[in-house]
Amino acid sequence: MNLTSVKLHRYKMDLVTPFTTHAGTVEQREGILVEAIDSNGGAGWGEGVAFSTPFYTPETVDTSWIMMKDHFLPMIKGSVIHHPSDLPKIVEKEQGHQMTKAALEGALWDLYAKQQNQSLASLIGGVKSAIPVGVVVSLSENLHDLVPFYEKQGYKRIKVKVRKGYERADIEAVKRLSSDISIMFDGNGAYDEEDLENLASLDDLGLLMIEQPFKAGDFYLHRELQRRMDTPICLDESIGSYHDAYQAIQLGSCKTMNIKISRVGGLTEALRINDLCEASGVSVWCGGMLETGISRAHNIAFASLPTMTIPGDISASKRYWHEDVIIPEVELQGGQVEVPWHIAGIGFEVNRERVSRVTQETFTYPL
Incomplete structure (x- = not known):
């Protein structure tokens, strides 16, 4: 897939209305957007959807951020990835952290579909x-x-x-x-x-x-x-x-x-x-x-x-x-x-200006 870098965008966005379950109320959403970049400058996007606190799963935004930049990104550096389905084998020795793995894999699926000039669907x-x-x-x-x-x-x-x-x-x-x-x-x-x-x-x-x-x-x-x-x-x-x-x-x-x-x-x-x-x-x-x-x-x-x-x-x-x-x-x-059949990748353009406005922190890892 000729990956050259992965950029993490830690964001914070207000919900239109608070969302309440028996476990708690969420009024403001934190998360991580993952941008995988190839040698042609193409970008694929995924998202880490762990919450700020571990009320839903043991993962949180903080743990996801650490696992991504300190573990999973170093693990893929030097690895040959031909297809997004190669990633699970690379990161499987690290137990759990499913949402973090999914975020990185999602960016690869979007990028791969774009490289094939196909919609992800x-x-x-x-x-x-x-x-x-x-x-x-x-x-x-x-x-x-x-x-x-x-x-x-x-x-x-x-x-x-x-x-x-x-x-x-x-x-x-x-x-x-x-x-x-x-x-x-x-x-x-x-x-x-x-x-x-x-x-x-x-x-x-x-x-x-x-x-x-x-x-x-x-x-x-x-x-x-x-x-x-x-x-x-x-x-x-x-x-x-x-x-x-x-x-x-x-x-x-x-x-x-x-x-x-x-x-x-x-x-x-x-x-x-x-x-x-x-x-x-x-x-x-x-x-x-x-x-x-x-x-x-x-x-x-x-x-x-x-x-x-x-x-x-x-x-x-x-x-x-x-x-x-x-x-x-x-x-x-x-x-x-x-379903955006005729647009390569996930079928939607990322609004980079909006991403920039809601981003609290970024991290770029060269591959």
Whole structure:
């Protein structure tokens, strides 16, 4: 790939509205944009989506910054990388840090697609010209106003962050506000064994799915709940690798999976998990984070695969940002996002002036 350098951009951006889950509230987003540069001056972009504190995963922006500049970048210096899928083998001896690995690999995928003069979507086997999308509604938001608003915008699915102990009331409140939109709720690992029967009692609500009610890695409790319900159980935080996905399928812990590129260490692993689920009859969809348009563009390409049958977490840029870092920004048309088939790479131009304004620190590593 003729890499010459990698530049890190540590950014800070205000959210349009605070985003609240049982674990905390995020009002301002920190993250890392990764720019991989080749000998022709071409650039590919990825994004590190760890949070400022370890409330979601053990990774943070600080640990990601250190691992990138002190470990992963020195590891690729002198390595021959012909294809982005070569990277996982180079960095695999360092345990964990999946989001950091995914950020670097994402930059390589964007750059490689540009070098091949292909859109990332077409490079990985995508087929869709547009993808139906969903939206996440947090506990801090005004559901009475937002649910009808999102329905009018054409969102096909609403994911609700419910209050523990008030699941039925919260879900029924959303159902009353919407006439024709699929509803799911995200447990974010807040439940334990004593909640099994209460969760199973929600089967009559006709939910699209219940996502990650129990802690990450608890395949047993997810299996026990799935045995009690027709409603699909979806695993999110439990799936950090191909091995996790294989284990969940063998145990019968879920009927669907949320595949997040960042959480599984990059697009290479995400594609492997996607293929495994297809072969096993487990439905999949593309999950998202509180991320800029760079990471969102990677998700759009991934969600263009024919296996992605459920609307994913790919909202419009304006859902989270006053101004995104890409041109054009991600927009909805009739509840769908267009896949940029005819533009090489991730299909969006990085707004360097905007990146410069939100960047707090940079680091360039020559290769």
